[in-house]
Amino acid sequence: MALHSGVSFVRLNGFRHLARLLSTHRKPNIVQNEKNADFPGAKAPYVTEIKFLNESSYDPIPIYRVLDNNGEVIDNNEEPNIDRDTLLNMYKSMIQLSQMDKILYESQRQGRISFYMTNYGEEGIHVGSAAALSPKDLVFAQYREVGVFLFRGYTVTELVNQCYGNCEDPGKGKQMPVHYGSKQHNIVTISSPLATQMPQAVGAAYALKRIPNNDRCVICYFGEGAASEGDAHAAFNFAATLDCPVIMLCRNNGYAISTPTGEQYRGDGIASRGPALGLNTVRVDGTDPLAVYNAVTRARELVLGTNKPVLIEAMSYRVGHHSTSDDSSAYRPLEEIDKWTKDESPIQKFRLYLEQKGLWNEEADKAWAKECRNTVVRTMQDAEKKKLPHWKEMLEDVYYDMPPRIQKQIQQMEDHLKKYQEHYPLNRYQSE
Ligand SMILES: Cc1ncc(C[n+]2csc(CCOP(=O)(O)OP(=O)(O)O)c2C)c(N)n1
Ligand SMILES: [Mg+2]
Structure with a gap:
C-alpha cells in the first residue's frame, strides 16, 4: 500500500501543508530484489523475505487542519478565500442547527414528535463541505448532516414539517423524523438502512460522468459505522474502478450508537482503506470548518478534473446521544464529552475566527441565537396546527x-x- 494517490491529490491542488504532511508518511521497509513481477493483478517488486504488513507498518495518516483551538489560522497560506456572506452563512447555519437540535430534542421528550437525532459537534463538517460545493452538486446524506440542508437554503419550516409528518411533509408522514430530502436543493431523501446511499451515490456519479461537459459531482456522507457495511466496500470499489466523480465523505465521530471505533474496526480508521482501494484520500479535522472547506474544494476540483473519486475522513466526536432512543451515559464517561464541547467545539473555533476577522461579536451572537430559537419555536407551533396527511x-x-x-x-x-x-x-x- 502506498499513499501516493493522496500526494498527487495534494500536488494537483498546491496545498503546501497537506503535501508536506502526506509526503512524510513512512513507507514500510522491504528488502527488494532487482526484478519486478508483472502479474495481471500486481506489478510489484519480488522479495525473498516474508513480511506481513499491518497498521503499524505505516505512520498514522495525518490530520489536516487550518485553525487551532483558538480559531487562529496556523499557516496563512492555508486560509481559504471565502467571501464575508458565505462565512456568515456558514456560521449562522451552525447556530441555527444547534438551536433546532436543542428544541426538537426536547419536543421528542415531551411526546410531540416520535424520534430525533442531534448533530452536536459535527456542524463544521456540514457547513465546511456544503460551502465548498456547487448547489447543483448532488448530495447523498446519511442522517446527521442537517447543516448541509440549512446551508443550501432548506428552511427550518421544511425540516420541522418532516419531523411532525404533517400534510406539508413531502414524504406525507411515511418516514421517521429526520429523513429529509429535497429535489429542489439536490439532496436525495435519506434512507434508514445504513450505507444504502453509498452505492447509489457512486451510480449517480457514474451517470453524471456520461453527460457531455458534466460540471456536477456527487458527495456521499456516511459514518464510520456505516463503513462496516458490505455496501460501503462495494461503493468504494465501484467508484475507483469506474472512475466516478464522487466525494465519499466519512464523518468519523467515534461511535456507531454504543459501538466505539475501537470495536468497529482495526487499522488506521477509514482513510487507510482509500489508497488500498485506489481512492485519492485525505484526513481532516472535522471540528475545523475551514479544513473541511479546503479538502472538499480540492476534492471537487480533482473529481471533476479527472473523474477519479476522493475519500475524505473528517475526524470529529458525536457530542450528543446517538438519538432520542439512546442514553450514551451507559457506555461513555461524561468527562469524555467535555473536551469536545469546550476546546474542540467547531462552533466556538469558528466564532473566534470570525471575531478575529471583525465579522462577528458577542452582541450579534446573542441576537442571532435568539432569532434562531424563536424561528424554531414559532415553526413548531405552526407545524402542530397543520393537519396530518390523509x-x-x-x-x-x-x-x-x-x-x-x-x-x-x-x-x-x-x-x-x-x-x-x-x-x-x-x-x-x-x-x-
Ligand atoms: C443496515 C443497518 N444496520 C443497523 C442499523 C441501526 N443503526 C442506525 S444508526 C447506526 C449507527 C451508525 O453509526 P455511524 O455510521 O458511525 O453514524 P453516526 O450515527 O455515528 O453518525 C446503527 C447501527 C441500520 N439503520 N441499518
Ligand atoms: Mg459514527
Missing part, C-alpha cells in the same frame, strides 16, 4: 401502479371508517 397517503406513492391487493385494503379501510368513524380522530387528518 390516511390514504400511507399507501400512495409507494408503487407506480398500486397493486390490486392494496387497492382492496383501501376499500376495506374506507368501509370500516364509514361504519366506525366516531372511534377515530378523523378531524386531525386532511380530507380528500
Whole structure:
C-alpha cells in the first residue's frame, strides 16, 4: 500500500501543508530484489523475505487542519478565500442547527414528535463541505448532516414539517423524523438502512460522468459505522474502478450508537482503506470548518478534473446521544464529552475566527441565537396546527401502479371508517 494517490491529490491542488504532511508518511521497509513481477493483478517488486504488513507498518495518516483551538489560522497560506456572506452563512447555519437540535430534542421528550437525532459537534463538517460545493452538486446524506440542508437554503419550516409528518411533509408522514430530502436543493431523501446511499451515490456519479461537459459531482456522507457495511466496500470499489466523480465523505465521530471505533474496526480508521482501494484520500479535522472547506474544494476540483473519486475522513466526536432512543451515559464517561464541547467545539473555533476577522461579536451572537430559537419555536407551533396527511397517503406513492391487493385494503379501510368513524380522530387528518 502506498499513499501516493493522496500526494498527487495534494500536488494537483498546491496545498503546501497537506503535501508536506502526506509526503512524510513512512513507507514500510522491504528488502527488494532487482526484478519486478508483472502479474495481471500486481506489478510489484519480488522479495525473498516474508513480511506481513499491518497498521503499524505505516505512520498514522495525518490530520489536516487550518485553525487551532483558538480559531487562529496556523499557516496563512492555508486560509481559504471565502467571501464575508458565505462565512456568515456558514456560521449562522451552525447556530441555527444547534438551536433546532436543542428544541426538537426536547419536543421528542415531551411526546410531540416520535424520534430525533442531534448533530452536536459535527456542524463544521456540514457547513465546511456544503460551502465548498456547487448547489447543483448532488448530495447523498446519511442522517446527521442537517447543516448541509440549512446551508443550501432548506428552511427550518421544511425540516420541522418532516419531523411532525404533517400534510406539508413531502414524504406525507411515511418516514421517521429526520429523513429529509429535497429535489429542489439536490439532496436525495435519506434512507434508514445504513450505507444504502453509498452505492447509489457512486451510480449517480457514474451517470453524471456520461453527460457531455458534466460540471456536477456527487458527495456521499456516511459514518464510520456505516463503513462496516458490505455496501460501503462495494461503493468504494465501484467508484475507483469506474472512475466516478464522487466525494465519499466519512464523518468519523467515534461511535456507531454504543459501538466505539475501537470495536468497529482495526487499522488506521477509514482513510487507510482509500489508497488500498485506489481512492485519492485525505484526513481532516472535522471540528475545523475551514479544513473541511479546503479538502472538499480540492476534492471537487480533482473529481471533476479527472473523474477519479476522493475519500475524505473528517475526524470529529458525536457530542450528543446517538438519538432520542439512546442514553450514551451507559457506555461513555461524561468527562469524555467535555473536551469536545469546550476546546474542540467547531462552533466556538469558528466564532473566534470570525471575531478575529471583525465579522462577528458577542452582541450579534446573542441576537442571532435568539432569532434562531424563536424561528424554531414559532415553526413548531405552526407545524402542530397543520393537519396530518390523509390516511390514504400511507399507501400512495409507494408503487407506480398500486397493486390490486392494496387497492382492496383501501376499500376495506374506507368501509370500516364509514361504519366506525366516531372511534377515530378523523378531524386531525386532511380530507380528500
Ligand atoms: C443496515 C443497518 N444496520 C443497523 C442499523 C441501526 N443503526 C442506525 S444508526 C447506526 C449507527 C451508525 O453509526 P455511524 O455510521 O458511525 O453514524 P453516526 O450515527 O455515528 O453518525 C446503527 C447501527 C441500520 N439503520 N441499518
Ligand atoms: Mg459514527
